[in-house]
Amino acid sequence: MLAQQLVNGVLLGAGYALFALGFTLMFGVLRVINLTYGFYFSAGAFVALFLTRDFGFSIWTALPLAAMAAGAMAVVLDWLLLARLRRRGAPELASLMVTLGGVLALYAASTAILGPDIRRLPPGLIAGAPFELFGLRVTMAQLLILLASLVLVGALVWLLHGTRLGLAIRAMAEKPDAAGLMGIDTGRIAALVSFVSGCLAGAGGVLIGLNFNAIHPYMGETMMLRGFVVVIVGGLGDIRGALIAGLALGVVEVLTAGYVDSGLKEAVAFAILVAVLWTRPSGLFGRPEMRRA
Amino acid sequence: MSLLAVERLVVAYGRTAAVKGIDLTVAEGQVVCLIGANGAGKTTLMRALSGLLRPQSGRILFGGTDITGFSAHRIAALGMRHVPEGRQIFAGLTVAENLSVGAWLEQVPAERARRQEQVLARFPRLRERLSQLAGSMSGGEQQMLALGRALMGAPRRLLLDEPSMGLAPLFVEEIFAIIADLRREGRTILLVEQNASAALEVADVAYVLETGRIVLQGKAAEVAHDPAVVAAYLGG
Incomplete structure (x- = not known):
């Protein structure tokens, strides 16, 4: 029973970690708490829905395509909403408010166009029935989330720490002006980081939409609340922290729902957020004034 | 002119x-x-x-x-390379990574390696510190790094x-x-x-x-x- 709960928690948490990864990357490099991020989660799920339901794509092709579509939206919205503010060195609060306005407009517009109802992915997209693995019940969707999280995290760590491009990204995360003086085109890096982050959010939307089989325009907003807990507990801009905090949040939610009351799982999550900020304002793993992109 | x-x-x-x-x-x-x-x-x-x-x-x-x-x-x-006031080195990157960022525009790895050798010959102190985080060095060493990083661009x-x-x-x-x-x-x-x-x-x-x-x-x-x-x- 406990082992099953822990497995469920880790599988749920892998989805949270995947989602939070892009959010923390965006903050770590572009230094903006970008509230439009949740929208890319919804967008990824809807693109996958249209591709599989209306165009007969398999989930294996729909997943990367939907992720890239969400990434492309992130690039366009970053350019529309934030590039100008960044060039002028506007205060972080101005950027935050612009993304708040932007995301509310996007959610309202997409609800007006798509309708507020919960959509379902076409049946048979992926084996739905749970099966036994080492005596534990798991679904294909859960395993897919875990696999995708591991692959995408690995790819991100490789990009940041194993390539020259990653070195430029880390340099820009620390000192954008100095990076520009080295000949790094910071506008292009910003676009690239937006794309990668948007892809991560979009992939998260597809996978979690698949897992719960419920897709609706505001799904990204519910997820953003979790995303906040994860990136703040893990330390804003800290990738390793987001991973650990994401998994931990999944476990905490499942255990609270299983042993206490499922209605309390959000309350517990936010109580943890407040407690962490009281005791460690820069996150559980973060050191003040040091950002790990 | x-x-x-x-x-x-x-x-x-x-x-x-x-x-x-x-x-x-x-x-x-x-x-x-x-x-x-x-x-x-x-x-x-x-x-x-x-x-x-x-x-x-x-x-x-x-x-x-x-x-x-x-x-x-x-x-x-x-x-043209600007070595800014206050050095502005990348404190969270290693000395070697700082130098490497300095040569961002150079596409040929052999040329980057050659420039790094030149920079290290000019600033021998940096050679011992290549794998150290730049922020952990003294002010003087950081200034050497800031100059070395600029010279990696062969300006x-x-x-x-x-x-x-x-x-x-x-x-x-x-x-x-x-x-x-x-x-x-x-x-x-x-x-x-x-x-x-x-x-x-x-x-x-x-x-x-x-x-x-x-x-x-x-x-x-x-x-x-x-x-x-x-x-x-x-x-x-």
């Missing part, structure tokens, strides 16, 4: 102009120094020249090209902003010896310095800035003997 020409340049932060119409020229191979008190507009001028600040009006010509309003990475690609032209600021006397001497070396190698240097006497010694031409305007210019040796300069900047 001047390599770098600044014409009636005005640079403002919001509504306050920090540079109020400056004309300045730097010829190829020259060391030109800018002296002036804090707040005279020296750093603002340097930041405008390297593309970190957008001028309000006026022009910046570099090798005959109008580079006014170019972003920093485009100016770096033209072969023919350098903008050096307060390279000796806050350093122990031994390091100050070393920095000025390096500037003299860079000059012998034929590099063009625009130097901003609080240490006016050392700067005037190494420079060919000097400009004196006061509250955003040039109040005096001439051969460095002559400026060094100007009574007002001696009184204000050379502790005479």
